[in-house]
Amino acid sequence: MGIGLDKLRPRVSPFHGVAPGKRVQPLGQIDLPVCFSTPANFRKEVLIFEGVITVGMSFEHAYECDVECVEHAEAQAEDEALAATLDKMGSKAMYSTHRHAGSFEPAEGIKEVPLDPSVGTP
Structure with missing residues (x-):
């Protein structure tokens, strides 16, 4: 200009x-x-x-630059979405383990096993 x-x-x-x-x-x-x-x-x-x-060279070159920029932005958005999903899954897993803590009920027919093998069975 x-x-x-x-x-x-x-x-x-x-x-x-x-x-x-x-x-x-x-x-x-x-x-x-x-x-x-x-x-x-x-x-x-x-x-x-x-x-x-x-933006030199040609319209085609400018278009290629634009496509590359969009692909980079989409990849970055996918990475951020994946990180958010993993964080959300981790939070749910922690919540679910804490929610069920202390609610364990033993099954019927429990067999006692001594921790020290030199001690006989009860």
Whole structure:
């Protein structure tokens, strides 16, 4: 667009998701006028743009980057969901063992077995 870096305002917050799994620091912010709709019925707004981000090569390359980012985000979400499920299962297991503690009833026909083999059977 031919806009010099001197026209950008400093920005300290990083981007997440531009490069999968990495944090990207923008060069700055800039306010630019943008027109929406048709020449007969349009609206002009000034929008704040972050960056300068260049996705080079081609549309196909940009699409591949987007797909990779989505796959990374989905994998991370699955990992977090699995961790939450395992944590929940662990909590249920602890609860169930504590709930039944002390409710053990011996079966009929108990046979006493001495712990010391030198001691005879009762």
